[in-house]
């Protein structure tokens with residue numbers, strides 16, 4: 001007998017937006033997450049002093065229409081917090097490059113190589129190109145390898161060279177009634193927490209979905225807690241490998257396709273520091289090293305606090321925690337003991353390559369007629385908005 005109208009597996013933004021659409025349609029939703037907290041990559045660390053910083057996603061834009069629809073439905077528009085002017089700064093040989101944004105970037109680029117590459121701007125198209133082939137054409141290979149490559153790899157927190165060029169940045173319509181770039185007053189985890197508390201949504205934390213089976217009238221999900229739940233509709237909002245494993249018995253073709261999506265790992269270390277200890281560092285939204293063991297540093301500076309600054313260092317995988325901590329402290333001219341609320345997180349991200357859109361189209365074809373909704377950050381793109389759009393479309397498909 002069905003225990004719920006829908007079961008959603010995965011507590012990140014994809015699962016949150018899917019669960020919200022199901023609950024808004026009047027369904028009784030069970031939302032399962034394997035860790036002890038909702039949010040996935042929306043991972044806000046809150047300190048006892050009332051400060052918070054992000055270990056994952058940090059910025060939303062007024063072009064995030066599908067996400068804003070959910071925020072509006074949750075009554076969260078009053079909780080939006082404007083983000084200040086962004087300062088992208090660079091670290092070269094461990095030191096801070098003077099200036100910020102385009103000025104600093106221009107200083108780092110080889111002007112002659114840039115000038116020689118300029119004519120190639122005419123008629124340059126992203127379709128069918130990788131990030132490397134497209135952007136190295138525009139700025140020259142030397143400039144790409146030394147400067148632009150590290151910057152573009154900071155965007156998805158992994159080497160972005162093989163990414164399809166048209167997946168990295170997207171133009172979308174903006175909502176004029178909403179601030180241009182924003183977070184939430186208590187951080188982005190608020191979004192998942194609000195969905196978890198919404199009427200019709202029941203949450204299970206520490207509940208990893210281990211097996212998905214077809215049963216009369218729907219599906220049965222076996223959770224690591226020992227619980228088995230049934231529903232006519234199930235939503236998978238997990239990483240490609242986890243989705244592939246769960247799909248094996250109910251949609252073997254889709255399982256095989258999902259297994260082909262590559263994954264990358266980012267190992268993040270975040271912490272807070274009293275403002276006075278880092279007064280030597282000018283306001284910085286992002287710190288991007290040209291060559292280091294981390295891809296980027298994201299700060300809380302766009303939402304300044306009088307007492308604290310927050311930092312998240314996104315490291316390449318494989319470095320022991322102590323070494324990451326040492327490196328992060330050293331970059332700021334501090335010792336590990338100066339850092340407060342130190343928190344780490346390991347994130348698995350998709351690593352799409354050329355042909356990804358075809359793979360997604362094949363996946364969608366394999367799921368026609370199925371009541372499994374398949375969502376995540378591995379379809380049109382990685383942004384919160386890509387996830388929210390995919391979840392909205394998948395809910396419409398399985399509910400229709």
Ligand SMILES: Cc1cc2nc3c(=O)[nH]c(=O)nc-3n(C[C@H](O)[C@H](O)[C@H](O)COP(=O)(O)OP(=O)(O)OC[C@H]3O[C@@H](n4cnc5c(N)ncnc54)[C@H](O)[C@@H]3O)c2cc1C
Nearest residue numbers: 010012013014034040041056057058059209376377383384
């Ligand atoms: C460092 C970083 C910064 C980013 N910054 C931004 C930004 O500023 N703006 C933006 O738009 N995007 C940003 N992104 C991208 C965006 O945050 C992510 O792509 C998006 O949040 C992913 O959401 P998701 O729900 O698809 O996956 P996830 O957030 O990874 O959630 C998947 C969840 O499923 C759970 N799970 C996995 N397997 C199971 C199972 N078998 N059973 C139960 N639960 C399971 C996991 O524990 C996890 O909580 C950033 C990403 C990172 C890593």
